[in-house]
Amino acid sequence: MKVKVDAAKCQGNARCWTWAPNLFELNDEGYLDPGDVNVPEGEEENARRAVKSCPERALTLEE
Amino acid sequence: MRAAVQPVPDHVPQELVSSFNLFTGPGMEPAPMGDPHAAIETLLAGPPVFFAPGNTRNGEGTWVVVRAEDQRRVLQDGETFSSNRNIFASALGESWPMIPLEIDPPEHSKWRSLLNPLLSPRRVIGLEPIVRERAISLIEAMKSRGTDADVMKDFCLPFAVSIFLQFLGIGSERLEEFVGWATDLLHGTPAQRTEAARTVVSFLDELRDLRRQEPTDDFMSFVTQARIEGESLSDMEVRGMSVLLFIAGLDTVAAALGFDFYYLAQHADQQELLRTDPKRIQLAAEEMLRAFPSVTPVRRATRDVELQGITIRKGDLVACPSMTANRDPAEFPDAGKIVLNREDNRHVAFAYGPHRCLGSHLARREIVIGLEEFLARIPTFRIKPGTAPITHGGFVFGVDNLQLDWSEQEKAQ
Ligand code: HEM
Ligand code: SF4
Numbered sequence A: 001m002k003v004k005v006d007a008a009k010c011q012g013n014a015r016c017w018t019w020a021p022n023l024f025e026l027n028d029e030g031y032l033d034p035g036d037v038n039v040p041e042g043e044e045e046n047a048r049r050a051v052k053s054c055p056e057r058a059l060t061l062e063e
Numbered sequence B: 001m002r003a004a005v006q007p008v009p010d011h012v013p014q015e016l017v018s019s020f021n022l023f024t025g026p027g028m029e030p031a032p033m034g035d036p037h038a039a040i041e042t043l044l045a046g047p048p049v050f051f052a053p054g055n056t057r058n059g060e061g062t063w064v065v066v067r068a069e070d071q072r073r074v075l076q077d078g079e080t081f082s083s084n085r086n087i088f089a090s091a092l093g094e095s096w097p098m099i100p101l102e103i104d105p106p107e108h109s110k111w112r113s114l115l116n117p118l119l120s121p122r123r124v125i126g127l128e129p130i131v132r133e134r135a136i137s138l139i140e141a142m143k144s145r146g147t148d149a150d151v152m153k154d155f156c157l158p159f160a161v162s163i164f165l166q167f168l169g170i171g172s173e174r175l176e177e178f179v180g181w182a183t184d185l186l187h188g189t190p191a192q193r194t195e196a197a198r199t200v201v202s203f204l205d206e207l208r209d210l211r212r213q214e215p216t217d218d219f220m221s222f223v224t225q226a227r228i229e230g231e232s233l234s235d236m237e238v239r240g241m242s243v244l245l246f247i248a249g250l251d252t253v254a255a256a257l258g259f260d261f262y263y264l265a266q267h268a269d270q271q272e273l274l275r276t277d278p279k280r281i282q283l284a285a286e287e288m289l290r291a292f293p294s295v296t297p298v299r300r301a302t303r304d305v306e307l308q309g310i311t312i313r314k315g316d317l318v319a320c321p322s323m324t325a326n327r328d329p330a331e332f333p334d335a336g337k338i339v340l341n342r343e344d345n346r347h348v349a350f351a352y353g354p355h356r357c358l359g360s361h362l363a364r365r366e367i368v369i370g371l372e373e374f375l376a377r378i379p380t381f382r383i384k385p386g387t388a389p390i391t392h393g394g395f396v397f398g399v400d401n402l403q404l405d406w407s408e409q410e411k412a413q
Helices: A014-021 A044-053 B036-043 B068-076 B087-091 B108-119 B123-146 B151-168 B175-187 B190-215 B219-225 B237-247 B251-268 B268-276 B278-291 B362-376 B407-412
Strands: A003-006 A061-062 B049-052 B061-064 B149-150 B300-302 B306-309 B310-313 B317-319 B391-393 B398-400 B403-405
Touching: A003 A044, A003 B108, A014 A044, A044 A061, A061 B317, B036 B190, B061 B068, B087 B190, B087 B237, B087 B310, B108 B123, B123 B362, B151 B175, B151 B219, B151 B237, B151 B251, B151 B300, B151 B306, B151 B362, B175 B237, B190 B219, B219 B237, B251 B268, B251 B278, B251 B362, B268 B278, B268 B362, B278 B362, B306 B398
Parallel strands: B061 B317
Antiparallel strands: A003 A061, B049 B061, B149 B403, B300 B317, B306 B310, B391 B398
16 A cells, blocks of 8 residues: 655645654655655554545545 | 725626625624534535625625635635735735735745744644643633633633743743733724734834844744845844734634633533543544634635636635635535544645645644643533623634633532
8 A cells, every 4th residue: 555645735734644653754844755655564544544634635545 | 893895896796796704794793602603604505606795804805715625726826816915014004924924936935944844743742841831820820710710811812822922932921911912903993903013013023133133042033043045034024924923823723722612611521521531632623623713814816717617807805714614515524513533634724725824733732732731620611601702703713701610510529
């Protein structure tokens, strides 16, 4: 499972990071850097929640 | 209070002109025991875009964009929908933008790059002990005075103001004075507002000049020392930033906490659930931000643009109430219901797009910590019998005179 990041849409709400701090790394300004995020086993549920809570629709899930 | 309603522009079709506006529409005027969020939610049953005459302080009408998806389009497109309005300055007969709120992309992003690190999620973790300490000391002071209180006056507003003072680096000695200015600025008569605005501006200007000469390690020193593309910031730029930080985090945080207490006072079972299991507070606070948001971002169209088949003309104002987006059934199952353990919650209390609230991470911690400490220290509370809180609509929804009473519980213990 992978999370695709549309970094241009990210506005630094950090909702993804709140749900899955181990998956998402915020840069110093609080935004996600470009680059897809691989979801290790056991983190699928957190990844799903993170994707669903991004108000900018910057994240999509690839099963 | 407000300027006369301006005539509806000719290009607005008659059938799209509504009697609603944020100030005098149904449920928007100050009302005892009101529910302005439920009142504005009814817009979701009407046209997705309509025209509201008199929907600003100066009497100008605006389009109102009701649904979340359309609001996202407006707020994510800062080039078509400009926020350069100089509202604060124009009230003083001056002209300077509040930064970054009234700066458009692409210039906007350099200001956010400068300011974001100051209020990033990580930085906010460092501010937590002080936020908690301020919450505890205000709640304990309130508790020592009796078993009822106006929590807006005794907790919500001074709490928000004292965190701002902390952020500014001036400690709490001047708290009362600042709370007075904030109250006049946000709720005073037009004359009081102008007077308070001048006082705040000159206070911040003085602090700026002081820190330019002798920097310490606070916010004002940071911005006076900062460089953008090699240039230090002008006096007006520092003013535009510090004024915005002052006004952006006061009423909004106070209103969020106020509506939360108002709701919990009327739902003793939910209140008990959060009190006995404080781990629930974080999700509950998000749901209450969804259900009771306060802000309506407003933009001006920089070109003719179509929205839901309606032509918005260059120069028209467009209002995007977070209150309707947050109860849009296309976004949230059971949108009209308050479900304190709701998980998938893409609410827009902090807006969308480039201007998304810079202080959201701090605001969230203030709200959660405020609720945690209040529920831990104050037993079951209700609205004080014989009193009625006053709710109001407008550009920042709010609740005033929220008298809570916890005497029954004290006796029982
Ligand atoms: C619950 C409390 C709060 C709510 C509901 C809230 C809401 C908002 C909203 C909706 C916007 C976007 C306005 C627009 O696009 O026209 C905004 C912007 C902003 N907020 Fe907040 N806010 C809150 C607390 C705070 C706090 C505590 C601070 C400061 C520490 C703050 C600082 C700002 C700033 C500086 C902006 C402008 C950002 C920009 O233009 O890039 N806010 N806020
Ligand atoms: S939730 Fe969305 S907007 Fe927010 S930081 Fe994550 S990706 Fe960016």
